[in-house]
Amino acid sequence: MRSCRDITALVSKGLDKKLSLGERLAIGLHVMMCSRCRNFQSQTRFIRRAAKGYIANLHHDPDKKTEI
Amino acid sequence: MLLSAEVNTSDQLSEALLAEHRPVLFRFALLQLRDNELADDAVQETLLAAWQSSANFAGKAGLRTWLIGILKHKIADHWRRSTRDIVTSDFDQIDSDESDADVDEFFMSNGHWNGGPTTWNDPEAAFKQQEFWAIYETCQNNLPPKMAKVFMLRELVGLEAEEVCRETGLSDANYWVTMHRARLRLRECLEIRWFNQSNIKKENRHA
Numbered sequence: 001m002r003s004c005r006d007i008t009a010l011v012s013k014g015l016d017k018k019l020s021l022g023e024r025l026a027i028g029l030h031v032m033m034c035s036r037c038r039n040f041q042s043q044t045r046f047i048r049r050a051a052k053g054y055i056a057n058l059h060h061d062p063d064k065k066t067e068i
Numbered sequence: 069m070l071l072s073a074e075v076n077t078s079d080q081l082s083e084a085l086l087a088e089h090r091p092v093l094f095r096f097a098l099l100q101l102r103d104n105e106l107a108d109d110a111v112q113e114t115l116l117a118a119w120q121s122s123a124n125f126a127g128k129a130g131l132r133t134w135l136i137g138i139l140k141h142k143i144a145d146h147w148r149r150s151t152r153d154i155v156t157s158d159f160d161q162i163d164s165d166e167s168d169a170d171v172d173e174f175f176m177s178n179g180h181w182n183g184g185p186t187t188w189n190d191p192e193a194a195f196k197q198q199e200f201w202a203i204y205e206t207c208q209n210n211l212p213p214k215m216a217k218v219f220m221l222r223e224l225v226g227l228e229a230e231e232v233c234r235e236t237g238l239s240d241a242n243y244w245v246t247m248h249r250a251r252l253r254l255r256e257c258l259e260i261r262w263f264n265q266s267n268i269k270k271e272n273r274h275a
Contacts, residue, residue, distance in 0.1 A: 003179020012248040016222065016229045039185035044251045046191045047258070050204055051223035053195055055095055059104045 002026055004037050011041050015048060081122035081131075086115050089132050093139050095225045100143055110146060114139040132227075133234055174252050185255065188263045200262060207257035211250055218243065219250040 002010075007030045010023050019027075031038040093114060097107035117138050118125070125134055176182045194200040211219060214236070221232045233243050 003175070004181050004184070005175040005179040008252070009244065009248045012251050013244050015251075016244075016247065035187070036181045036184035039187055040255065043185055043188060043191070043255050043258075046188070047251060047254055048223060049192075050195070050258075051219075054201060054204055054208070055098070055224040057201060058102070059094075059098055059107070 002030065004030075004034065007031070007034070007037050008040050011037070011044060015044060081119060081125060083119065085131070086118055086135070089135050090115065092132065092226050093135060096136060096221075097139060097143060099220060099224060101146065106146065110139060110142040113142050117142075133231065136235070174256070186259065186264070188259070191263070194262060203258065203262045207254050207261065210257060211253055215246055215250045215253075218246045219254075222247065 007027060010019065010027055013019065014023070014027070027041075031041055090111060093111045094107055097110045098104065101107045101110065114135060118135055125131070174182060174184075208216060208219070218232055218236055218238065221227045221235055222229065227235065229243060232238070233240060238246065
């Protein structure tokens, strides 16, 4: 079985490109048994939403000229 | 207004095609100029310049890269004109890279977590709190400069991974490593400074 270091690297990669079936399977099996990697998975998705929210907050001007 | 000018655009670059890239260009400019109006002006000028010189553009594949190139000139022009000190980090000045050792802070030699992610209770609730955004910003600013740049180009500006590599000169392999580290660091920082803190507060309230 792959280590948590390898699995989190794959999880991170999966946020930026489509993984192979084998890779997705490896993640799926691992996070079934490993709560910390499961947390990492959901928390990195959370961080992505936070980043979007952060940049959106940077330009909350009243006459919204540009949409995010 | 902007590009609805008199001249006939029979060329390859239509107004609509350029406008598709507007949100990404705007976020790119906003991150560096930190001002909505300035960013909007820079994007406006960029699109206008692009449209006027669309004959110089070859190949649709790199349209966004080409536009970002123009935008960077507009932003540089702004800083030259501006009497203000440059406080904002200039993306192009950043070239330092930190040591390779830092993933090992997070994992033990056998690849298992050293500490590792605890469960966060209702993370979305944080978005409604102003203090959370200050913490988020601190954590983001605490990333090493080059890592922060890569992370922001990807997650804040919204460039694709290949585009980030082109902008930063990172290899494919280095990109994945850098993003992995950035996410590990940000995650840990948010956990320590926000999620564990609010757990402590809640526990105190129950006690």
